[in-house]
Amino acid sequence: MAWFRKSKEGLPTQEKRNIPEGIWTKCDSCGEVVYGKKMEELLWVCPNCDFHFRIPTQKYIDLLLDDGQLEEYDIEISSLDPLKFKDSKKYPDRIKAAQQKTGKTEGVIAGMATMGGIEISFAIMNFQFIGGSMGSVVGEKIARAIERAIEKEVPLIIVSSSGGARMQEGILSLMQMAKTSALLAILHEKKIPYISILTNPTTAGVMASYASLGDVILVEPKALLGFAGPRVIQQTIGQDLPDGFQSSEFFMDKGFVDKIVNRKDLRDTVIALLRFMWSK
């Protein structure tokens, strides 16, 4: 089957749609060619079609948090290899490669910050780190971010981008869905706000746990969302998928996200919502 063509090792589909470099940039979605500096001003959003390029986690930190300041927690926590997992590569080698590529120990950055002067517990996933996949460390760092929100009684903001649970840690990855969701139940009971921000893509195990459990769910335009990946669905049902299937706009229309927000308006939207939901 064409889907399983062996091309190169690893997960090559995740390399594209990075920060565009060079003087001129071509939009992956509509082909519009834009001057690089202009793209920077536009926060890497195509002026023609509104396609949101994937940007590094640091850019979101700069964009969302007061003065771009994050007091980072749990920096050192890193993955082990409990299953001694090996496919075409050994799992520890994948981790090392991801660490070298991103300069980070794992696929989520978490800590304390303020937005519009309101103290928050913040976490952001990094799709560049093994497809933003959730293993024990991502689950633990998200869990601790939720616990900080509970202990300090401050709102929780999580920016998600993930292909789902990390296969290389097997059942332990699946259980991170239960770990994070169980803590969100406590946050919910304590009536502390949780705003979930979904970016391209957010699917599978992450979408089927904390990403879907926000009091308010915001999403960037034209992101890929959903439980199953489009390839899996296509193979299962044996027919082509409708245009725009599983996009932000699709899930907005079906009633599963609150609002599609352009990147430039994300910060103001979160702050405006917090003012309604959090007066402390």
Place this chain on the structure above:
Amino acid sequence: MSDRPFLEFERPIFELEQKISDMKDFAVGENIELSGEIVSLEKKLEKLREKTYSNLTRWQKVQLSRHPKRPYTLDYIKLMTTGFIELHGDRFFADDKAMVGGFAWLDDEPVMIVGQQKGRDTKQKVIRNFGMAHPEGYRKALRLFQLAEKFQVPIVVLVDTPGAFPGIGAEERGQAEAIAYNIREMSRLRVPIVVVIIGEGASGGALGVGVGDRIMILEYAWYSVISPEGCAAILWRDAAKAPEAAEALRPTSDDLIKLKIVDSIIPEPSRGAHCDPEAAAKLVKKAIQETLQELSLKSTDELLLDRLKKYRHIGVFQD
């Protein structure tokens, strides 16, 4: 999977059984004394069985979990309980026939029993959607769990699914939301929850009804983040590498005990639950009753705190 009565790795056993049976018929029909030969073949058969079943690979165990004659959720309900009243529908969209549930008696104890249901023949397989629930299935399950909580009836969940259904309707109706919400709500239900993985426990489709105070698994059942085929298709780019993926994922009952994900393994009758469903059901029933008894000693607050701690501590990492 074909409907033949044995799995590929069982073929030599099946053939030897056939041979013995033929020889017996022949001996009787022709009035010939063959008992010596028959006894020696039967000894050989016993050895072959023992050798085969004591050295099963992970992939062979996965195949056993999908045996065409393996007991399914409604079989266990029929064999273990009395007075089962099936309750239908999620009150929003539909009655998902891949997810069944209702009140039943385990001897003199009432329970709410819920689980995925697979079909035996082609028609039933389609009706049950191969045990792959849609969002309405997860919402029906939660409705029944909340009904149980309201009337303080303990919950028993039987998990047997190759995954939550990946389809257009499932996405349109929020498969991810349904599973996420179930996981969150199950972590706070104020009644004891006992989960038994009876066959396949694939991914979010299993976890969406699988949060509980005690997680038990049948000897030849499996539970993992993804099916071996799904994992092979993504990491090996070839679904035919499922046997390799099954080894790598460590999804069997022995693996899960070592990883401290399940609390106990329920042994199966010799050569698997399908060889003696009544005996299998007895073992499952006994395990559920003992567990419910143990959980009934806890106060509700204690139960919920322990449940939270159970999941809070899952994960292997370096800090």
